[in-house]
Amino acid sequence: MIQFGSGALMGHFVTDDIRLGTCDPKKSSGQIHIKGQKFGNVEKQMTIFTGSNFEAIVGLAYPALAEPGVKPVFDEMIGQNLLQANLFSFYLTSKQAESIGMESDLTFGYFDKSKFKGDIAWHPIKYQYMFGVQLDDIKFNGQSSGVCKSGKECLITFDSGTSLMSVPTFASGALTNQKIPTANTPVPCHNPQQFGDMTLVMNGKEYVIPNEEWTLPVQPMSMAQGGA
Numbered sequence: 442m443i444q445f446g447s448g449a450l451m452g453h454f455v456t457d458d459i460r461l462g463t464c465d466p467k468k469s470s471g472q473i474h475i476k477g478q479k480f481g482n483v484e485k486q487m488t489i490f491t492g493s494n495f496e497a498i499v500g501l502a503y504p505a506l507a508e509p510g511v512k513p514v515f516d517e518m519i520g521q522n523l524l525q526a527n528l529f530s531f532y533l534t535s536k537q538a539e540s541i542g543m544e545s546d547l548t549f550g551y552f553d554k555s556k557f558k559g560d561i562a563w564h565p566i567k568y569q570y571m572f573g574v575q576l577d578d579i580k581f582n583g584q585s586s587g588v589c590k591s592g593k594e595c596l597i598t599f600d601s602g603t604s605l606m607s608v609p610t611f612a613s614g615a616l617t618n619q620k621i622p623t624a625n626t627p628v629p630c631h632n633p634q635q636f637g638d639m640t641l642v643m644n645g646k647e648y649v650i651p652n653e654e655w656t657l658p659v660q661p662m663s664m665a666q667g668g669a
Contacts, residue, residue, distance in 0.1 A: 443481070443508065446603070448488035450498070454511065455482045461549065473524075473549060475517050479510070501529060501601070503569045515549070524550035531601055532556045564644050571598045575644050579612075581621055582637025588612045597643060606655070622656065633659060 442451045459478045462469040489495075500506065500513050507513050512520070519527050530552035534543045546553070552561070564574045576595035579586045589595035593611055605624060608616070613623060621636065622628040630636070633656040641648045 445498075448486065448490045450481065450483050450486050450490060452482045452484040454479055454508075456480075459514070470548070470551075473518060475514065475523065476521065478514060478517055479512065480514075481508075481511075498602075502571045505570050518549060526550055528552065562646050564646075568596055568598070571600055573598050576641065577645065578640075578642040580640035580642065580647075581619075583640070586615060586619060586621065588615045597641065624657065627660075630659070633657075 442449060456477055456479045459475045459480070461473040461475070462471055464472050483490075483497075486495075501515050502513070504513055504516055515529060518524050528551070529547065529549045531545070531547055532553060533545045539545075567573050567575055573596040576589060576597040578590075578595075579588050588608075588611075595612075608623075613625070616623055617626045620628050622630070634652050636652065636656065638652050639650040639655045641650065
């Protein structure tokens with residue numbers, strides 16, 4: 442049994458060959474054949490996994506996060522010398538982009554240079570469990586939140602399986618004290634833009650997240666009413 446943040450899976454481990462991609466050059470750059478991969482055959486699922494939106498969970502974190510005795514798929518690829526380079530990359534589009542034919546994709550062994558402009562910035566991994574990178578600061582509307590200046594070491598982890606950003610308790614409390622809205626602590630506002638863009642500072646490099654990407658749509662706050 443494996444417990445995730447929003448659900449659980451149960452079953453038995455099996456070993457088989459796995460093939461990723463297709464030999465059709467119009468759909469893929471090639472097929473990856475992994476021999477003798479150990480994985481869990483799911484026989485029972487709970488909560489978010491019970492719908493039709495999941496076919497499998499493919500863990501791409503470090504081996505420290507894998508179940509005992511299981512070597513992750515990506516590490517098997519590395520060990521079997523199946524990749525041009527030992528890296529993988531995600532390209533994620535919005536629903537609006539998907540509606541005009543722009544699809545998200547995952548590449549192994551390379552990154553697609555046609556999917557971005559400019560140069561790639563590389564950051565050292567400080568915590569090899571997921572992909573933990575040094576976080577210097579979180580800014581809102583250009584102003585430091587001070588979250589990473591309270592004697593706490595800040596890391597930011599990239600996780601393709603988490604749809605919302607999450608922070609530890611100490612950071613959540615700091616944001617709440619500064620009247621910065623979160624999913625758990627909404628803040629009355631005239632419009633979301635008054636909070637400005639969010640900026641993540643990693644190893645001195647700033648990454649700006651536009652306001653509409655980190656705030657939820659404005660919703661009316663219901664008021665409880667009582668009477669004698």
